[in-house]
Amino acid sequence: MKRHLLRHSVVVLAVVLLVPALCFAGPTYDKVQAEGVVQAGLMYNSIPAAYFNESNEWVGFDVDIATEVVKRIGQQMGKDLKMEKVKVNNKTRISFLTSGRIDMSTANMTHKRERDKTIDFSITYFFDGQKILAKKGKYTSHKDFVGKKMASMQGTTSEKNAINLLKSLGDTNPNVISFQDEPSCFLALQQGKVAGWSTDSTILLGYAAKEPGKYELVGDFFSDEPYGIGLPENDSDWRDAVNFAIQDMWNDGTYMNIYNKWYGPDTLYYFPMTEKIEMWP
Amino acid sequence: MNSWKYLLQQMAVVAAIVVAIVLFFTHVDFGYDFHWAVIWEMNPTYEEVFGIWLLRGLILTLEITLISTIVSLILGTLFGIARLSQFKPLYYFSTAYVEFFRNTPLLVQLFFWYFAFPLGLPETVREFLYDHNFELWAATGGLSIYTSAFIAEVVRAGIQAIPRGHLEAAASSGLSRIQALRFVILPQAFRIIIPPLGSELLNNMKNSSLAMVIGVADLCWQAQQIESFTFRGFEATTAATVIYLSLSLIISMLMNSVNHHLKIGKKDLNIVDKILALLVRPLFMLGALILRVIGAVTFFLGERRRKADQVEELYLSSSARWAENLLRILIVSGKGAFILFFVAFLGVVGYGLWGFNWDVIFKNFQALLIWTFPHGGGGEIFHGLGGLSLSVLLALISLTVSFIFGLLAGLGRLSRSPFISTPSVLYIELIRGNPLIMVIFWVYFFSPILTGMQIDVFWSALIAFTIFSGAYLAEIVRAGVSAIPSGQSEAATASGLSYFKTMRFIVLPQALKIMIPAIVGQFIALFKDTSLAYIIGVFELTTVAQTVNNRLMIYPFEIYTTIAVLYFICCYGMSDVARRLELKYSPDKQIEAPRMA
Numbered sequence: 011m012k013r014h015l016l017r018h019s020v021v022v023l024a025v026v027l028l029v030p031a032l033c034f035a036g037p038t039y040d041k042v043q044a045e046g047v048v049q050a051g052l053m054y055n056s057i058p059a060a061y062f063n064e065s066n067e068w069v070g071f072d073v074d075i076a077t078e079v080v081k082r083i084g085q086q087m088g089k090d091l092k093m094e095k096v097k098v099n100n101k102t103r104i105s106f107l108t109s110g111r112i113d114m115s116t117a118n119m120t121h122k123r124e125r126d127k128t129i130d131f132s133i134t135y136f137f138d139g140q141k142i143l144a145k146k147g148k149y150t151s152h153k154d155f156v157g158k159k160m161a162s163m164q165g166t167t168s169e170k171n172a173i174n175l176l177k178s179l180g181d182t183n184p185n186v187i188s189f190q191d192e193p194s195c196f197l198a199l200q201q202g203k204v205a206g207w208s209t210d211s212t213i214l215l216g217y218a219a220k221e222p223g224k225y226e227l228v229g230d231f232f233s234d235e236p237y238g239i240g241l242p243e244n245d246s247d248w249r250d251a252v253n254f255a256i257q258d259m260w261n262d263g264t265y266m267n268i269y270n271k272w273y274g275p276d277t278l279y280y281f282p283m284t285e286k287i288e289m290w291p
Numbered sequence: 292m293n294s295w296k297y298l299l300q301q302m303a304v305v306a307a308i309v310v311a312i313v314l315f316f317t318h319v320d321f322g323y324d325f326h327w328a329v330i331w332e333m334n335p336t337y338e339e340v341f342g343i344w345l346l347r348g349l350i351l352t353l354e355i356t357l358i359s360t361i362v363s364l365i366l367g368t369l370f371g372i373a374r375l376s377q378f379k380p381l382y383y384f385s386t387a388y389v390e391f392f393r394n395t396p397l398l399v400q401l402f403f404w405y406f407a408f409p410l411g412l413p414e415t416v417r418e419f420l421y422d423h424n425f426e427l428w429a430a431t432g433g434l435s436i437y438t439s440a441f442i443a444e445v446v447r448a449g450i451q452a453i454p455r456g457h458l459e460a461a462a463s464s465g466l467s468r469i470q471a472l473r474f475v476i477l478p479q480a481f482r483i484i485i486p487p488l489g490s491e492l493l494n495n496m497k498n499s500s501l502a503m504v505i506g507v508a509d510l511c512w513q514a515q516q517i518e519s520f521t522f523r524g525f526e527a528t529t530a531a532t533v534i535y536l537s538l539s540l541i542i543s544m545l546m547n548s549v550n551h552h553l554k555i556g557k558k559d560l561n562i563v564d565k566i567l568a569l570l571v572r573p574l575f576m577l578g579a580l581i582l583r584v585i586g587a588v589t590f591f592l593g594e595r596r597r598k599a600d601q602v603e604e605l606y607l608s609s610s611a612r613w614a615e616n617l618l619r620i621l622i623v624s625g626k627g628a629f630i631l632f633f634v635a636f637l638g639v640v641g642y643g644l645w646g647f648n649w650d651v652i653f654k655n656f657q658a659l660l661i662w663t664f665p666h667g668g669g670g671e672i673f674h675g676l677g678g679l680s681l682s683v684l685l686a687l688i689s690l691t692v693s694f695i696f697g698l699l700a701g702l703g704r705l706s707r708s709p710f711i712s713t714p715s716v717l718y719i720e721l722i723r724g725n726p727l728i729m730v731i732f733w734v735y736f737f738s739p740i741l742t743g744m745q746i747d748v749f750w751s752a753l754i755a756f757t758i759f760s761g762a763y764l765a766e767i768v769r770a771g772v773s774a775i776p777s778g779q780s781e782a783a784t785a786s787g788l789s790y791f792k793t794m795r796f797i798v799l800p801q802a803l804k805i806m807i808p809a810i811v812g813q814f815i816a817l818f819k820d821t822s823l824a825y826i827i828g829v830f831e832l833t834t835v836a837q838t839v840n841n842r843l844m845i846y847p848f849e850i851y852t853t854i855a856v857l858y859f860i861c862c863y864g865m866s867d868v869a870r871r872l873e874l875k876y877s878p879d880k881q882i883e884a885p886r887m888a
Contacts, residue, residue, distance in 0.1 A: 054828070055841050062838055066663050099828045101515070102748065104522060109739035111746075124336055128522050159421075164512070165519030170337075187426060187506040188516075190826065193841040194506070197406050200845075203421050220845065 038113050039247040043087055050076045051098040051106055051115035051240070055191050057216035058272045058279050059118055068095060071272040075135060076116040078264060079239070082255035099191070100165040104129060107240050114252060115240035118210065120167045130245065131238030132252045137285040139231030140168050142206040143199065143214040145224065149206070152229040156181040158205035161195040164188040168209040171233045175208075192217065199225075210235045212273065212281050219278035260287045297709060304713040329523045330530050341517045341527070348513030349534055355431050355499045355509065360492055362435035367442025368584070374447045378626060380633045385443070392440035394815070394862035395855045396822040397433070397501055398833060403855065404433040405505040407848045411643065430502035438495040445491060449484035481579075482553050489546035496538060500726035504826070510534060511728055524736040532729050539724035545571050643848075651846045652853050655839045659854065662835050672749045677830035679857055685749070685831060686818040689756035694810075696757065697764025702794070704769050715765070722762035727820055731755040735827055752824040760817050767809045771802035804876045811869035815862050822858075832857065 042048055052072055053060040060070035077093060084091035096112050103119065106112045107129045120138075121131045142155065149155065156179050162169040169188050176184035187204060189195050196217045199207040207214065211227060218225040239256075241249050259265040265287070273281040330342045373385035392400065405426070409417050420428070453476055461471035503512035514531035518524035548567035552575070662677025676684070703715030722730060734755040738746060775798050783793040825833040836854045840847055 055838060057841070062842060064842070066658055097748075097828055097830070100519070101826070102828055105524065105736070105739065108522075111739075124520075161506075164506075164515060170520075188508075188512075189506045190504055191837065191841075193837055194406075194504075197847060198506075201406070201409060201421075202417070203409075203425060 038242050038245045039251060042083070042091065042113060042248070043089070046089060047092045047094055048080045048083070048114065049094050049096050049112045050080065051096050051103055051112035051117055052076060053099065053103075053117045054097045055099070055193060056118055056213060057192075057219075058277075059213070059216075060116075071136075071268065072116040072118070074268045074271070075259075076114070076239075078259055078268065079114070079116075079252060079255045082258055083251045086251055086254065100163060103240065107242055110242065113242070113248070117240070118213070119237060119240045120210075120235045121238035122167055125240075128243065130241045130243050130249055132241060132249060133256060133288045134236040134238055135256050135287065136237035138210040138212050138235040138237060140171050140208060140233040140235055141211040141214060141227045141231060142172075142208045142229060143218055143225055144206040144228050145199075145202070146226045149228045152232065153179055154228070155179075155206050157185075159185045159187060159203070161198045161204040161207040162186050162188050162209060163192060163195060164190060166209065167235070168233075172208040175232050196220075212279060215279040215281060222278075256287065257289060260289070300709040301713050304709050305717070308714065308717065325526065326523060327526055329517070329521055329526050334521065337520060339520075341521070342530075344513045344517060345510065345527075345530055345534065348508060348510035348531075351427075351508060352496075352499050352510040352538075355427070355434065355502060355507070356496045358431050359435040359438060359495055359499070362431075363438035363442055363495065366435060366439035368446050370439060370443035371446025371450070374443060375450060378629075380626075380630050384633055384636075389440045389443050390863060390866075391859060392437055393444070394819075394866065395858045396819040396833070397437050397498055398504060398822040398825065399851065399855050399858060400437055401430060401433045401501060401505055403851050405429040407851050410848060411639070426505055426507050427502075430499075430505055430507045434495065434498055434502070437498065438491060441491050441494070442488065445484055445487045448487075449480050452483050453479050485553060486546075486550055489542075489549065493539060493542050493546070496542060497535070497726040500535075500728050501823075503728075511726065514732075518736075524732070528729065528732045528736055532725055532733070535726060535729060536721065536724045543724075549575070647849050647852075648846055649849075651843060651849050655843075655850070656853075658839055659832065659835055659857065662830055672747055678835040679832045679861075681749075681829070682818065682821040682831040683861070685753060685756065685821045685824065685829070686814060689753050689760055690810075690814050690817055693757040693759075693761040693764055696761030697768050700761060700765035701768025702772065704765065705772060719762045719765050722759055723766075727755070727759050728823055728826065730759045731823060731827060734758070748824070748827045748829050751827060752821075752829045756817060756820065756824075759820075760813060763813055763816075764810070767806050767813060768802070770809070771806040772798055774805050775801050807876055808869045808873035811865055811872060815865045815869070818861060818865070819858065 052068070052070075054068070055061060056070070056072075058070050059072040060068065063069050073095070076095075080091050080093040096106065098106055098112070098115060098117050103115045103117045104125065107115055114132075119125070119131070121134060125131075142149075142152065142160070144155075152175060156176060160172050160176070162172050169186060172186050173184045176186070186208075187198070189198065192209070192213060195204075195207045195209070198204045200221075206228065207217075211231070214227060218227075239252055241252060256265075259268075266283070269283060271277075273279055273283070330345070331340065333340050370385045370388055373381050374389065376382050376385070408429075409420060409425070412420070457475050457479070458471060461475045466474065499509060500511040502509050503515065506512075508516075510531055514527040517527035521527075544567060548571050552568060552571070659678045661680050663675035664677070664680070665674040673681070673684075700715045700718050703711045704719060706712045706715070731752060735748075735751050738751060738754070779797055779801075780793050783797045788796070821831050822833040824831050825837065828834065830838075832854055836850050840850045843850070
C-alpha cells in the first residue's frame with residue numbers, strides 16, 4: 011500500500027513538474043528540435059527581399075537572413091537544422107503562421123500592433139519607411155499627389171498609410187488603387203496609370219532599378235516600417251531563439267555582410283544603414 | 292396532397308441541416324473565436340464599419356454586371372450572326388474572336404486588357420483612358436468581351452436550329468414575310484436561345500468577381516480588404532458569400548420565370564410566379580427587340596440570296612431597280628471596308644508579333660512549362676513542379692475526384708426521397724450560386740479552422756476545384772441520366788434488378804456516352820479556372836508568368852501573350868476532341884455543358 015502511494019506520488023510529482031515544463035518550452039521550439047526542420051515563409055515576388063533570379067533560384071535579403079537565423083538556432087540547439095522554404099504572399103503569410111504551416115515568416119512584415127494581436131514578432135531586423143516612387147522630374151513633393159491616382163498593394167500597411175497621407179494633405183477622396191502584387195503596382199506606374207506607387211522604400215528601389223534613370227523617390231519618409239520576423243503567438247522560447255540569433259548576427263558582423271550584399275553602395279538598391287539593431291547586454 | 296408532404300419533408304431536412312451547422316459552430320471548439328460583429332460594428336482601430344464596405348462593393352459589382360450584360364448581349368448577337376455569314380473574312384474574323392476568347396482564362400484576358408492593351412494605343416488616347424477610371428472600364432470591357440463570345444455561340448446555335456423548311460412552309464401557306472418572322476421564326480428562336488442565355492448572364496455576374504485582380508473594389512475585393520485589415524477572413528468571406536448567393540438566387544428566379552413564360556401548353560402559375568412575370572416583362576421586351584433584329588437580318592439575307600436566284604429582276608420598276616443598285620453598292624462597299632479593317636487588323640497583330648522580344652520567350656519557356664522541376668527545394672510540392680504542367684495536373688486530379696462527388700450528388704438529386712435529394716440540391720446550388728474565387732477563399736480560410744492545420748496551397752486549391760467542379764458535374768450527370776428513357780429503368784426493375792444494378796448495368800453506361808462531350812467541356816472550363824489559384828499563390832501557369840514578369844518587368848506583352856497562347860492551344864485542342872466525341876457518341880440528344888464561372 012505504502013509502495014503504491016509512493017509510486018503514485020512520484021508519478022504525480024513527475025506530471026506536475028513536466029507539464030509546466032512542456033508548456034513553457036513552446037511547441038514550435040520543441041517541434042523544431044525534434045524534427046530538425048524549420049519551415050520558413052518567404053515572399054517570391056519581392057525584389058530584392060525574396061525573388062527568383064535569372065536561373066530561377068530563390069534569392070534575396072530575406073532569404074539570406076532566414077538562412078542565417080536558422081543556422082544560428084541550430085548552433086544554439088547543438089544540431090544541424092534544415093530550412094524548408096515556403097512561398098507566402100500578402101494573403102497567406104499571417105494565416106500560415108496562425109495555423110502552424112510555417113514556423114517563421116521573413117516576408118517584408120512591418121511590426122504593427124494590430125498584427126501583434128494575432129501573431130508575435132521578433133525584434134526589428136530591418137528598418138524601412140514608406141516613400142512614393144514616381145516618373146522622374148514630374149513631382150517634387152507629397153503635396154503634388156493630391157487628387158492623383160496612387161498604387162499600393164492590398165493587405166499591406168502602406169495602403170492605409172498612403173490614404174492617410176493624402177487625407178492629411180487635404181485630399182477629400184484619396185484615389186488609392188490596391189493591386190494583388192508588386193509587379194502589378196509597378197506596371198501601373200510604368201504605364202502611367204497611376205501618378206505614384208507608395209510602399210516601403212527598399213521595394214521601390216528594387217523596381218526602380220529595372221529601368222535606371224527613369225524613376226525617382228519623391229519626398230521624405232512618411233511612415234516608419236520596422237520589419238520583424240513573424241512568429242507564432244505565445245511561443246517564448248522560440249522567439250528568444252530567433253531574437254538571439256539576430257543579435258549575434260549583428261555582433262559578429264554577419265548581418266552587415268548580408269546587408270551590404272543587397273543594399274550596399276555597390277548594388278542597384280543602395281540604401282544606407284542608419285539604425286542599429288536592438289541589443290540586450 | 293403528396294406534393295405537400297414532400298415539401299414538408301424537404302423543409303424538415305433543410306431545417307435539420309441548418310440546426311446541425313449552427314450547433315456544429317457553436318458547440319465544437321476549433322480554437323477559433325468567431326466574431327461576427329466585425330461586419331456591423333464600428334471598428335475602434337480604423338473607425339470604420341466594415342459592412343458598409345461590403346455594400347459599396349456590392350454596388351460596384353452590380354454596376355459592372357449590368358453594363359457588361361448589355362454590351363455582351365449586343366456584341367454576342369452581332370458575332371453570333373457573323374459566324375453564319377457567307378462572307379468569308381467576316382466569318383473567319385468572328386470565328387477567331389469567339390474561339391480565342393472562349394478558350395483562354397478570363398483572368399489572363401483581364402491582365403491583357405489592363406496591362407498590355409493600352410501600350411498599343413496612341414499616347415493621347417492612353418492618357419485619356421487612364422484619367423477616366425480605366426480599372427473599371429478594363430474590367431467591364433474584358434468581361435463583356437468574354438461573355439459575348441459565349442453568347443455568340445448560343446445565338447448561332449439558336450438560329451441554326453430553326454429548320455429552313457419552316458420558312459418555306461410559311462411562305463407556301465401564304466404568310467407574308469413579316470408574318471412568318473413574327474409567328475414562325477421569332478417564337479422558336481426565343482425558346483431555344485433564352486434558357487442558355489440566362490445561365491450565361493448568371494455566369495457573367497459571378498465572373499465579375501475577377502475584377503479584383505486589376506484593383507477594382509468589387510464585393511470580392513472588399514471582403515478581402517476586411518480580411519487584411521482585421522484578419523477576420525472567415526467572417527468576411529461568409530458575408531460576401533451570402534450576398535453572392537442572394538444575387539444568384541434572384542437572377543435564377545427571374546430566369547425560371549422567363550422559362551415558365553416560354554413553356555408551351557398549360558401553365559399553372561402561382562402568385563409568386565405572376566409577380567415575377569411582371570418583373571421580367573421589360574426583359575422580354577428587350578429580348579423581343581434584339582431577336583427582332585436578328586430575325587430581320589437573317590431573313591433579309593436569306594431573302595436576298597433567294598432573289599438572286601430568280602430572274603424576276605428583269606421586271607422590276609426603275610425605282611425599285613435604283614433601290615436595288617444602291618443597296619448593292621452599299622453592301623459591296625461595306626464588304627470592302629470590312630476587308631480593309633481585317634487586313635489592317637492582321638497587320639497590327641503581325642507588326643506587334645514582329646516587334647516581340649522572342650529571346651525573352653525562349654529563355655523562359657521552360658520555366659513556364661515546368662518551373663524549377665526537378666530542382667525544387669525540400670518544402671516545395673512535387674520537386675518544384677509548376678507552370679503549365681501543374682495547371683494540367685491540378686485540373687486532372689480535381690476532375691477525377693470530383694466525378695465521384697458529381698455522380699453521387701447528381702443521382703442524389705434525382706432521388707425520390709427528400710432526405711437524399713435535398714442535401715444534394717443544397718450542395719449543388721450553394722456551390723453553383725457562388726463565384727469560384729469565393730469557394731477558393733472558403734476552403735483556404737475554413738480548412739485550417741476545421742482541421743487545426745494548414746495544408747499546402749496546392750492542396751487547398753485542389754480541394755476547392757474538386758468541390759466546385761463536383762457541383763457542375765452533378766448537373767451533367769443529372770441531365771445524362773434524365774435523358775435515358777424511363778422505360779429502360781422500369782423494364783430493369785420489372786426484371787428484378789436492384790436500383791444499383793439498374794444504374795450500374797443499364798442506365799449509367801448509356802448515360803456516360805451522352806455525358807462525355809459535356810465532361811470534356813467541364814474539363815476545359817476547369818483547366819481555365821486553375822488560373823485563379825494565382826490568388827493564393829499556387830505556382831501554376833499564371834503565377835509563374837507573374838513571377839517571370841516580375842523579374843524582367845519590361846516585357847509584359849511577350850509573357851502574357853505566351854501564356855494566353857499556351858492556354859488557348861490546350862483548350863482549343865480539347866474542344867476539338869469534345870466536338871469529335873460529340874459526333875461519335877451523340878444519339879439524338881445533346882446536353883449542354885454547364886460552364887464554370
